[in-house]
Each structure stands twice: as C-alpha cells, then as structure tokens.
Amino acid sequence: MLTSTFRPGASLLHRSGAGAKLLGLLVFSTVLVAFQSPLAVLAGFALVAGLYGLGGFGPRTLVAQVWPLRWFVLCLLPFQWWTAGWQVAVAVVGTLVVAVAGAALVTLATRVTDLLDVIARVLEPARAVGVDPERVALLLALTIRAVPVIAGTLHEARDARRARGLERSTRALVTPIVVRTIRHADRVGEALAARGIDD
Amino acid sequence: MIQIQGVSHRYGDREVLSGVDLSLGEDRIGVVGANGSGKSTLARLLNGLVVPTTGRVLVDGMDTARDGAGVRRKVGFVFSDPDAQIVMPTVAEDVAFSLRRHGLGKAEVADRVGGILARFGLGGHLDHPAHLLSSGQKQLLALASVLVTEPEILVCDEPTTLLDLRNSRQVADLLEGLTQQVIMVTHDLDLLAGWARVLVVNEGQVVQDGPAEQSIGRYKALMGAGRPC
Amino acid sequence: MIQPSSGGRASRRMSSRDLALVASFAALIAVLGLPGSITVFGSAAPITLQSMGVMLAGSILGWKRGALSVVVLLVLVAAGLPLLAGGRGGLAVFFGPTAGYLIGFVLGAAVIGWLVQQRLPAYPLWWGGLANVVGGIGVVYLVGIPVLAAATSTSLWLAATGSLVFLPGDALKVVIATAVASAVHRGYPGITAPTAAVKSDRAGEQASAR
Numbered sequence: 095m096l097t098s099t100f101r102p103g104a105s106l107l108h109r110s111g112a113g114a115k116l117l118g119l120l121v122f123s124t125v126l127v128a129f130q131s132p133l134a135v136l137a138g139f140a141l142v143a144g145l146y147g148l149g150g151f152g153p154r155t156l157v158a159q160v161w162p163l164r165w166f167v168l169c170l171l172p173f174q175w176w177t178a179g180w181q182v183a184v185a186v187v188g189t190l191v192v193a194v195a196g197a198a199l200v201t202l203a204t205r206v207t208d209l210l211d212v213i214a215r216v217l218e219p220a221r222a223v224g225v226d227p228e229r230v231a232l233l234l235a236l237t238i239r240a241v242p243v244i245a246g247t248l249h250e251a252r253d254a255r256r257a258r259g260l261e262r263s264t265r266a267l268v269t270p271i272v273v274r275t276i277r278h279a280d281r282v283g284e285a286l287a288a289r290g291i292d293d
Numbered sequence: 294m295i296q297i298q299g300v301s302h303r304y305g306d307r308e309v310l311s312g313v314d315l316s317l318g319e320d321r322i323g324v325v326g327a328n329g330s331g332k333s334t335l336a337r338l339l340n341g342l343v344v345p346t347t348g349r350v351l352v353d354g355m356d357t358a359r360d361g362a363g364v365r366r367k368v369g370f371v372f373s374d375p376d377a378q379i380v381m382p383t384v385a386e387d388v389a390f391s392l393r394r395h396g397l398g399k400a401e402v403a404d405r406v407g408g409i410l411a412r413f414g415l416g417g418h419l420d421h422p423a424h425l426l427s428s429g430q431k432q433l434l435a436l437a438s439v440l441v442t443e444p445e446i447l448v449c450d451e452p453t454t455l456l457d458l459r460n461s462r463q464v465a466d467l468l469e470g471l472t473q474q475v476i477m478v479t480h481d482l483d484l485l486a487g488w489a490r491v492l493v494v495n496e497g498q499v500v501q502d503g504p505a506e507q508s509i510g511r512y513k514a515l516m517g518a519g520r521p522c
Numbered sequence: 523m524i525q526p527s528s529g530g531r532a533s534r535r536m537s538s539r540d541l542a543l544v545a546s547f548a549a550l551i552a553v554l555g556l557p558g559s560i561t562v563f564g565s566a567a568p569i570t571l572q573s574m575g576v577m578l579a580g581s582i583l584g585w586k587r588g589a590l591s592v593v594v595l596l597v598l599v600a601a602g603l604p605l606l607a608g609g610r611g612g613l614a615v616f617f618g619p620t621a622g623y624l625i626g627f628v629l630g631a632a633v634i635g636w637l638v639q640q641r642l643p644a645y646p647l648w649w650g651g652l653a654n655v656v657g658g659i660g661v662v663y664l665v666g667i668p669v670l671a672a673a674t675s676t677s678l679w680l681a682a683t684g685s686l687v688f689l690p691g692d693a694l695k696v697v698i699a700t701a702v703a704s705a706v707h708r709g710y711p712g713i714t715a716p717t718a719a720v721k722s723d724r725a726g727e728q729a730s731a732r
Contacts, residue, residue: 100602119613123617159614160614162610162618163618163619166619166674170674170676173676174675174676178675182675186674186675187674190617190618190619190673190674193617194614194617194618195614196617197612197613197614197616197617198612198613198614200613201602201611201612201613201614202612204602206598206601206602206603209600209601209602210597210601213597213601224535226535228393229535229536229541232380232541233541233544233545233594234594234597234598235380235381235382235386236380236541236542236545237544237545237548237549237552237594237595237598238382238598238603239379239380239381239382239423239424239545240545240546240548240549241549241552241553241605242422242424243376243377243424243549244546244549244550244552244553245553245556248553248556264571264694264698265698265701265702268554268571268574268578268698268702269701269702269705271550271553272550272578272582272702272706273705273706273709275546275547275549275550276543276546276582276706276710276713278376278377278542278546279539279542279543279545279546279547280539280542281372281374281377281378281542282377282378282380282538282542282545282546283537283538283539283540283541283542283543284337284342284372284377284538284539285370285372285377285378285380286380286538286541286542287342287538287539288340288342288365288369288370288372289365289380289390289391289438289439290362290365290366290394291538291541292537292538293361293362293365
C-alpha cells in the first residue's frame with residue numbers, strides 16, 4: 095500500500111540530486127506554461143520522452159503516468175479545437191500532459207526519503223521563524239507509520255459494521271474509525287513523551 | 294531507587310491514586326490490579342509522564358515534576374500497544390530515533406542499532422517496514438527501541454496483553470534476562486511467579502505489598518469478592 | 523483517558539500529542555481515500571470520502587492542526603506516496619488540472635477549524651454543518667475551479683458547471699462529517715481549544731467536569 099511510485103535504477107537521472115531534479119522540473123514547467131504553444135509542447139515532449147529513455151523507462155511507463163488525464167484530454171481537446179482552433183487546443187492540452195509527464199518522471203527516478211531530505215534542507219532557514227526541521231521530519235515519518243495502523247482500524251470497523259448488519263450506514267463506519275484515530279494519537283503522543291520528545 | 298512520597302493523583306474530580314508511599318529498590322517489582330484501579334497511573338508516575346497532583350516522586354533523588362527530562366533518560370517505558378510506540382516507518386529507523394540526541398556518529402548509531410536488534414532476533418529485518426512485523430516482533434522492536442538508550446530502570450505497562458502465548462513467553466524471557474531494574478504492571482499473573490515483590494493496587498491504593506505468592510493470592514481474593522471493576 | 527502531562531504546557535512548539543494527532547489525521551484522510559475503501563453511491567461513482575477527511579480534520583483539530591494535517595499529507599504525496607483518492611501520488615498531481623482542489627483542501631480545513639473554534643466548547647450541529655459547507659465545499663471549489671479553468675484554458679463558468687457533479691456527494695459528506703464531529707466533541711471535550719482566551723477557561727471547566 096505504501097510503495098511509492100519510485101522505480102529503482104542506476105541511470106544518470108536516478109543518480110542526480112533530488113534538489114536538482116526538483117529545480118529542473120520547476121524551470122521546465124514554467125517555460126512550458128510561459129510559451130504555451132504547439133512548438134513548445136513538441137520541444138517539451140521531445141525532451142521529456144528523451145529523459146524517460148535516459149532513465150530507462152519505456153513508452154508504456156510514460157503513457158501510464160498521464161493515463162489519469164484521459165478524460166480531461168478527451169473532453170478538452172475537441173472543445174478547445176471547436177471554440178479556439180487546433181493550435182490552442184494542442185497548446186493547452188499538450189502543456190498539461192507534458193508537464194504532468196515531467197513531474198511524474200521526477201517521482202519515478204527519486205527516492206521518497208531523498209525528496210523528504212530536500213524538504214528538510216529547504217526548511218532549514220525557517221528555523222528563524224520557529225519551524226524545527228527535525229520535528230517536521232518526525233511528523234512526516236509518524237504519518238507514514240500511521241497510515242497502515244489507521245487502515246487496519248478501517249478494516250476492523252468494516253467487519254464490525256457487517257457483523258451488526260449496518261452495511262449501508264457510512265456513519266456507523268466513520269465514527270468508530272475517527273474515535274480510534276484519536277485514541278491511537280493519544281497513545282502515540284504518550285509514547286513520544288516517554289521517549290523524550292517534549293524534553 | 295524510586296521513592297513515592299505521599300502521592301495522590303486526580304483527573305478532574307476523579308481521584309485515581311490516594312496516599313501512596315513506596316520505596317522501589319528491588320530488581321523485579323510486579324504491579325497487579327483491576328482495570329481502573331490506578332495501576333497504569335502509578336506506572337506513569339515513575340517516569341514523569343504523569344506528575345502527581347500532591348506529593349512527589351523521586352528517581353535517584355530527581356523529582357519527576359522538576360526534572361522530567363533527566364528522569365526519562367533513566368527510566369525507559371514500554372506500553373502494551375506496540376503499534377503506538379513504534380513511531381518510525383522501518384525497524385532500524387525506529388531504534389535509531391531513540392539515539393537522536395545522544396551525540397553519536399552515524400557509524401556508532403548503526404552499530405548499536407544493529408547490535409540490539411540482533412540480540413532481539415530482529416537482525417535480519419533492519420530495513421523492514423515496521424507494520425509488516427508480527428505483533429510479537431513489534432513488541433520486541435518497541436523494547437529494543439527503549440533499551441538501546443540503556444536506561445537504568447524499565448517500566449512496563451501490560452507489555453504482553455496484546456500478544457499470544459508464544460509471543461508473550463518470548464517477551465517475558467527477554468525481560469527476565471535484563472540486568473536493569475524492571476517494574477511491570479500486568480494482568481498475566483504467570484509472569485510474576487517467584488518475584489520477590491508484587492504490589493496489589495485497588496481503588497487507588499496499594500492494599501498489599503509482598504512476595505508474589507501472597508500478593509497474587511490477595512489479588513485473586515479481591516477479584517472474587519464481587520468487585521469486577 | 524490518561525493525558526500526557528505535557529498537553530497543557532504553554533509553548534510555541536507542538537506537544538507530542540499535537541504531533542501525534544496531526545499525523546494520525548493526515549493518515550486518516552489518506553485512508554478515507556484508499557481505492558475501494560469506501561465509496562458513496564456504491565462503487566460506480568469514483569467519489570471517495572477523502573474530502574470528508576479534510577472536513578473532519580478541520581472540525582475536530584481546529585484550524586492550525588487541521589490545516590497542518592492536510593499539508594503533511596500533500597507533502598508525502600508530493601514525495602511520491604500514493605495517498606490521494608484512488609491511489610494517486612507523486613509530483614504529477616500538483617501539475618495536473620485538479621491541483622487547485624488540493625490547495626483548497628488546506629485552506630478549507632483551516633476555515634472549517636477557525637469557524638468551529640469560534641463556538642467551542644459548544645458544537646451546535648447547524649454551525650458545524652455551516653462550517654463544513656463554507657470550508658469543505660465553498661473554499662475548496664473557490665480555489666479548485668479557477669485553477670481548473672486556468673489549467674485547461676476554459677471559462678470559469680464551464681469549469682464550475684463541470685464540478686457540479688460532485689456537489690451531491692459533497693453535501694452528503696457534510697452531513698456525515700458534522701454528525702461524527704459532534705459525537706467526537708461530546709466524547710472528547712477539550713480536544714481543541716476555542717479561539718478566545720476567555721472561552722478556554724470554559725473548555726477547561728467542561729473537560730474537568732467530565
């Protein structure tokens with residue numbers, strides 16, 4: 095459940111720093127949006143496709159990354175074509191698809207922990223205004239840890255609801271999950287305090 | 294050595310402990326009592342998780358109300374639900390988290406983490422996601438994460454309650470072999486067999502303090518006398 | 523039942539209990555969006571309860587911790603974990619047409635929490651429901667629709683009309699979230715402090731009267 099979309103590899107793309115990749119993505123998508131023209135879309139697509147190749151990802155992986163956009167593309171393309179002409183249609187839809195493909199590529203080639211480290215580094219200057227990067231990192235780790243626990247309570251609550259014959263009541267499902275979420279948080283808070291978090 | 298001096302504690306207007314005076318110096322001390330008797334609060338007093346409303350608790354002379362941080366470095370605490378104690382996503386990370394303020398180098402941390410996990414039979418699971426461990430393994434990990442900082446005293450609040458017979462045996466054996474002072478709250482009376490000192494807590498008071506056999510006898514008599522809660 | 527002693531400590535730093543609550547609710551929002559976990563109207567419509575998780579976080583944790591739990595979730599999503607409804611995750615979702623709704627979630631949780639804290643320790647159903655409508659639907663759409671329109675170069679009007687399909691589901695989520703939040707505020711009085719300092723004494727009294 096908690097497997098990220100990261101795909102291990104040893105390519106140049108995998109080995110380059112997470113911060114550099116994020117910065118590159120930011121520049122790339124900004125330029126793409128600034129031009130928003132069929133030519134920019136074509137150039138952007140060529141670049142992204144080349145980088146997918148560099149990372150060892152095939153066309154099938156690329157398609158899978160933008161697959162969630164299919165409904166948008168199907169509705170938007172004919173609509174824009176009809177109201178604003180094909181150039182605009184290609185520019186708008188193409189920009190969206192290429193930007194999403196580029197962002198997905200960074201996630202494919204970068205470990206979750208490396209991206210989280212970037213966040214911690216970016217937050218370092220925020221120490222001055224009272225943000226503690228160590229606590230932020232703890233908060234993120236705690237959440238990753240809590241997901242399977244809360245998912246477990248969901249399954250238990252669903253079974254209990256079935257046992258009581260209340261299958262159709264969403265409230266009979268959500269109330270116990272929320273109550274258990276709070277109880278779990280109370281226990282975790284206590285365990286954190288015992289391990290000296292507040293000291 | 295832990296000293297509890299004239300301690301009472303209340304949540305709102307509900308008094309959960311009253312007039313407790315104890316000196317806890319033995320290597321192994323058990324605590325038994327019904328649900329809601331106050332024994333969990335008693336355990337939480339020992340490392341400053343709960344600060345008494347009146348009276349004071351001293352750990353090697355340190356007042357838990359004044360120097361909670363110092364007390365918590367000396368007193369480790371194991372809870373019954375390992376899922377709430379393991380705060381990091383993977384096994385090794387959780388143990389390493391305990392050492393974050395010990396000023397150790399990366400290699401030294403890895404060394405200690407690997408060492409204690411091997412001792413607890415989790416040596417092959419360093420990068421394993423914690424949620425995929427069995428309940429027994431989770432509780433062993435929770436114990437490892439507490440013991441890696443080498444506390445002088447270990448307080449356990451029903452450490453085997455959520456475990457099956459085999460897993461609770463494993464945890465019990467591990468606790469048995471510790472060199473630390475262990476103070477254990479439990480419903481599992483078998484765990485306490487032969488212990489020199491077992492306290493019975495009932496309605497916020499310590500009603501019996503003595504060797505396991507006598508205390509457990511008294512506890513069973515209390516429970517049989519029509520006071521299930 | 524047993525509160526950590528640090529809970530009431532006046533400090534800018536979040537207590538361990540606050541950290542645990544924020545993390546647990548971030549996880550709750552993720553779990554409510556798990557594929558096939560719970561769907562409204564049977565499994566035909568791809569409507570999960572994720573946005574209800576946002577309402578619950580604001581309604582129960584207050585504006586600060588509620589919004590923070592959504593931020594934490596989004597950071598993990600950005601880092602590549604598939605925690606959004608239907609198992610979506612990764613940076614791509616922030617570059618897609620529905621990115622505005624995600625930002626709307628953060629502001630929505632904050633607005634819901636702020637409104638609820640105006641009345642705490644009381645949680646009148648009509649007020650809690652109004653807060654969920656304003657923050658959980660109003661604010662979310664107010665950010666989501668313009669971003670959708672901009673990303674797809676369509677008119678606001680068109681983007682708004684397209685979003686209407688989600689309205690019945692969202693209305694139902696408001697009803698459920700309000701009922702659940704009401705139960706929680708009765709069961710756990712004092713879980714979130716009211717806004718004004720004067721009111722906080724009242725919350726304390728109510729908590730201790732339990």
